[in-house]
Amino acid sequence: MxxxxxxxxxxxxxxxKCRAFTEENTAWSLxxxxxxxxxxxxxxxxxxxxxAWGKYRLKRFLIASKPIPGPxxxxxxxxxxxxxxxxxHHRIAAAAETCGAKRLMAFSLGxxxxxxxxxxxxxxxxxxxxxxxxxxxxxxxxxxMFNRAIGFAPYGIYWRTLRRIAANHLFHPKQIKSAEVQRQxxxxxxxxxxxxxxxxxxxxxxxxxxxLNNMMCSIFxxxxxxxxxxxxxxxxxxxxxxxxxxxxxxxxxxxxxHLQWLADFDPQKIRFRCSRLVPKVNRFVTRIIAEHRAxxxxxxxxxxDVLLSLQGADNLSDSDMIAVLWVGISF
Numbered sequence: 371m372x373x374x375x376x377x378x379x380x381x382x383x384x385x386x387k388c389r390a391f392t393e394e395n396t397a398w399s400l401x402x403x404x405x406x407x408x409x410x411x412x413x414x415x416x417x418x419x420x421x422a423w424g425k426y427r428l429k430r431f432l433i434a435s436k437p438i439p440g441p442x443x444x445x446x447x448x449x450x451x452x453x454x455x456x457x458x459h460h461r462i463a464a465a466a467e468t469c470g471a472k473r474l475m476a477f478s479l480g481x482x483x484x485x486x487x488x489x490x491x492x493x494x495x496x497x498x499x500x501x502x503x504x505x506x507x508x509x510x511x512x513x514x515m516f517n518r519a520i521g522f523a524p525y526g527i528y529w530r531t532l533r534r535i536a537a538n539h540l541f542h543p544k545q546i547k548s549a550e551v552q553r554q555x556x557x558x559x560x561x562x563x564x565x566x567x568x569x570x571x572x573x574x575x576x577x578x579x580x581x582l583n584n585m586m587c588s589i590f591x592x593x594x595x596x597x598x599x600x601x602x603x604x605x606x607x608x609x610x611x612x613x614x615x616x617x618x619x620x621x622x623x624x625x626x627x628h629l630q631w632l633a634d635f636d637p638q639k640i641r642f643r644c645s646r647l648v649p650k651v652n653r654f655v656t657r658i659i660a661e662h663r664a665x666x667x668x669x670x671x672x673x674x675d676v677l678l679s680l681q682g683a684d685n686l687s688d689s690d691m692i693a694v695l696w697v698g699i700s701f
Contacts, residue, residue: 520694
């Protein structure tokens, strides 16, 4: 692949001046190229918002237009440290306060341009605009098939189809009302657990388990007990392990997403972990889909039954169904 960015033009121009590549000429050429690269890196970094915004604006000759204010961060990596914490939103808000950019702030995550707003009116305008409908698909999200589900699918016909299916069959008020009994049963189990374990107790774990059980009942028609008793205990533990691993992978700041020269090395082993998780997810969800296809008895329809019954333009392939169902139980 031929690259035509500014750095490549510098290298070709300098190389054309060296007619005889003696050892001395080669050393000087490498030194000049390194110096030119360093100068361009510093020029990019000096721009408000950091290196990604500097590279973007200089390549598009937007020097005269007013830049969006924001922190520069460090050369090459920009403000990656803002995202390297579980309280990233606190650090970003503090940076916006420091830069006086609460309405709109630009910052760089390596080569990725990012903007953030602390103004509710601006946030509403962004969220309601189709221009911002697409979101960058992280490597972990793509590897975990989330690019084929409503959360990360590109804006278009396929995304609108998924949205229509979810609105009509999963989040419809009538569907939510019909699931009231199951939510009450799960809430009662949570109260019972709160009454039993009064010490060394993590409310978060019970809430996560309750949320997961609720989604499993709505989507797959599976009913589990929060105290992990019953014949489905192995399936419960398998599902919990899959979801926890998926959450961890999707929530990590993957440096390879923003620094392309790291992509081939997979330094955080995220690609490797995704490649191990996806087959397990496929087996788990495919098994449940096969059980629904084989079950001809009259029972309450869940979301899997709905997807299997769709016809025409709304009909989904098995791979798309797995992605949609996997995202459903993960979130």
